[in-house]
Amino acid sequence: MEVKENKIEFDLQELAPLLIANKTEGFRQIGEKILNAILEKEFETFIGAGRHERNEDRKDYRNGHKERQLKTTLGELNLLRPYARHGHFETKLFENYSRIDKALVSMIVESYLKGVSTRKVESVVSALDIELSHSTVSNLSHELDELVTEFKTSPLKAYYPYLYVDATYLKVFNGSRFVSKAMIIAIGVNEEGYRKILDIAPMESEAISTYEDFFDGLKERGMKKVDLIISDGHKGIKKTASESFVGSSWQLCTVHLKRNLLKVVPQKDIKTILEEINVILHSKTMQDAIDYANGIAAAYEISHPKFVKYLTDNLMDVLTFLAFPKSHHRKIHSTNVLERFNKEVKRRTKVVGAFPSDNSVLRLLVPLAVDTNAKWLDRKYVSWDNLVQSEEAEEEFTENF
Numbered sequence: 001m002e003v004k005e006n007k008i009e010f011d012l013q014e015l016a017p018l019l020i021a022n023k024t025e026g027f028r029q030i031g032e033k034i035l036n037a038i039l040e041k042e043f044e045t046f047i048g049a050g051r052h053e054r055n056e057d058r059k060d061y062r063n064g065h066k067e068r069q070l071k072t073t074l075g076e077l078n079l080l081r082p083y084a085r086h087g088h089f090e091t092k093l094f095e096n097y098s099r100i101d102k103a104l105v106s107m108i109v110e111s112y113l114k115g116v117s118t119r120k121v122e123s124v125v126s127a128l129d130i131e132l133s134h135s136t137v138s139n140l141s142h143e144l145d146e147l148v149t150e151f152k153t154s155p156l157k158a159y160y161p162y163l164y165v166d167a168t169y170l171k172v173f174n175g176s177r178f179v180s181k182a183m184i185i186a187i188g189v190n191e192e193g194y195r196k197i198l199d200i201a202p203m204e205s206e207a208i209s210t211y212e213d214f215f216d217g218l219k220e221r222g223m224k225k226v227d228l229i230i231s232d233g234h235k236g237i238k239k240t241a242s243e244s245f246v247g248s249s250w251q252l253c254t255v256h257l258k259r260n261l262l263k264v265v266p267q268k269d270i271k272t273i274l275e276e277i278n279v280i281l282h283s284k285t286m287q288d289a290i291d292y293a294n295g296i297a298a299a300y301e302i303s304h305p306k307f308v309k310y311l312t313d314n315l316m317d318v319l320t321f322l323a324f325p326k327s328h329h330r331k332i333h334s335t336n337v338l339e340r341f342n343k344e345v346k347r348r349t350k351v352v353g354a355f356p357s358d359n360s361v362l363r364l365l366v367p368l369a370v371d372t373n374a375k376w377l378d379r380k381y382v383s384w385d386n387l388v389q390s391e392e393a394e395e396e397f398t399e400n401f
Contacts, residue, residue, distance in 0.1 A: 160188035171354035193380035215244035
């Protein structure tokens with residue numbers, strides 16, 4: 001097989017025996033030969049000269065090659081990636097990293113250079129053929145930092161009927177050790193019914209001032225009105241939300257309520273108690289829910305006093321969603337929309353397990369948020385077009401709640 005100008009010529013006497021002996025292996029080797037030929041042609045164009053060629057247009061010189069494995073549908077191909085003596089050769093075969101890939105590579109290299117890498121990081125570095133240099137981090141980070149700035153300063157709509165707020169916890173290196181760091185995330189649903197990740201910010205502490213700064217940031221970007229804020233039961237969020245967006249209501253996430261029952265209900269009784277809670281949450285009206293909850297409180301007051309206190313303390317906050325359109329209930333009773341995004345964050349970060357710095361966290365989460373927002377534009381999250389709930393919608397709500 002030879003490459004002449006822009007054409008690849010095949011030698012059937014060379015290829016036929018490969019396919020006859022083992023079709024799968026034969027196609028793998030053919031693919032390997034073709035891609036190596038393309039690599040060589042790309043490199044010749046880059047340095048301005050072919051192998052052993054002397055000409056005045058030469059821009060650089062060969063400096064050896066490094067074997068790299070590329071996984072394809074044909075199998076794992078062994079490619080010989082050439083290197084130039086002075087310039088940095090980039091091949092189109094190894095497509096430019098996506099923004100998320102760039103964030104991961106930047107994070108991996110930064111971890112390695114700071115001496116906080118693990119065996120997992122070292123294996124990833126070896127497998128991906130990543131250049132371990134400060135310039136790698138700098139070059140990748142520059143583009144990502146511009147994206148982070150644009151994301152965190154872009155104007156917001158004045159009115160978001162629904163605002164979800166939650167935190168995800170990640171391991172971050174603080175200069176001497178790994179610590180658990182909270183990243184607060186906000187998702188808004190606009191008047192058209194589309195959801196969007198609005199902001200992501202590191203939390204230096206869980207003080208009320210931290211939440212005040214976060215909500216102030218949203219207001220500075222144009223947000224003025226919110227009808228319902230959905231979050232976990234952190235007192236800082238509840239207090240700050242009501243003060244930051246006067247006239248808004250607060251919904252305690254039903255999933256968090258159920259999780260916290262484990263702290264006040266014996267394991268042997270948890271199944272029965274959860275069934276009672278589900279009856280409350282599936283009530284058709286607010287009054288029906290309150291009446292049933294009062295009956296439960298009376299029944300368990302003596303045997304489970306901690307549970308009764310927990311229920312009565314949080315009842316009105318967990319039922320707020322019932323005051324909103326029924327067709328929206330299964331979307332606004334919890335922070336599940338945030339939980340799914342958080343799971344995607346954890347899936348991406350398990351490659352290395354921890355972040356080398358706060359900035360590296362934003363460099364990964366923001367590109368992921370931007371990509372997620374683009375996908376969410378394809379479909380409305382809620383609709384105000386027809387607020388009369390059909391029987392089919394009510395059945396779906398019952399199944400998914």
